[in-house]
Amino acid sequence: MKVDPVDDLMEEGLRERVFPGAVLLVGKGDAELFLRAYGKADLFSNRLMTPETVFDLASLTKPLAMAPAVAKLVDRGRILLDRPAADWLPELAGDKTAITIRQLLCHRSGLPAHRLFYMTLKNLDPRERKDAVLGLIARTPLVTPPGTATLYSDLGFMLLCRLVERVAGCTLENFLAEQIYGPMEIDDLFFFRLPTKSSSHHAFAATEFCPLRCRLLVGEVHDDNAWYAGGVxxxxxxxxxxxxxxxxxxxxxxxxxxxxxxxxxxxxxxxxIFKNGPDDNFSLGFDRPAAENSSAGRYFSKNSVGHLGFTGVSFWMDPTTDVTVVLLTNRVHPFRWHNRLVDFRPKIHDRIMEQFGIQAD
Known part of the structure; x- marks a missing residue:
């Protein structure tokens, strides 16, 4: 029997417990070259992964939701990339008044990577939590002056969410559904605003057994800051x-x-989005391949854009070869404490490019 090298490596990933389950899609142009599901969506129910399984996309929210939302407002002339975010969010004072929207998108705002805001949010009325995040960020000291260094930051994109909602006059998920996903006829990208929307009609990949919420997370956002802010x-x-x-x-x-x-x-x-950022690490909301040890492997060109997500999800898209690889896994299921996916990602990307004979010029 002929061995499929990509399929063989994905099966090895299951055996080595890199992930309980995964869906891998490889595209060349608009055509799907490869789409297969592996392993379990939920180890406790033994539910199998399928190509239709819905994943918590974690930080893929940044390029797939936040960056397009900002781009739409820029297109309409409602905001300007090189104007301070404080023009629309006057709550940002002191060291944050000069932070521009472009710097937030490129992770050059000077804001720290992460803060445990949920420790404060969980003690507030749920109706107050979303707005409270803005004040928490405003009071968080910068790590570096704006524009002087690249530091990947969740906080910058949390700010962008509140800016978009204020300018658009509606929630982020409604803005995306009405202005972007709807016109593009994309049904299977969505948020859940807790607790009003049921997730029971979708087949989700389970993520972690959460010690904070004391339950297995299936169809509710894994990130605690996002969950306590309402899920969006x-x-x-x-x-x-x-x-x-x-x-x-x-x-x-x-x-x-x-x-x-x-x-x-x-x-x-x-x-x-498709051009390099100020230091080549990020374009607007999207990651770029690292010069060494990139998760995209050896064959994706420097023009590629992509992103990773903590739950075990990623994509890389190369405009030079017109190749797109979407790898969605539930590697945090049932616990997050290993990350063998770090070593596996470049291997599978290399195997894909070798199997299909694709190399950048």
């Missing part, structure tokens, strides 16, 4: 399938190439 935020909270992630990425590419008759975005507003 700029750094986490988006759920979706591998196909939905792939379709959004391909649609953004097509619009950037002016191949869509009725585009949601202008080419000009998408340029900063």
């Amino acid at each position: 935020d700029g750094h986490a909270g988006l759920f979706g399938t591998a196909r939905a992630v792939f379709y959004l990425l391909r649609r953004l590419t097509a619009e950037h190439r002016c191949l869509v008759k009725t585009p949601v975005f202008s080419k000009e507003v998408l340029d900063p």
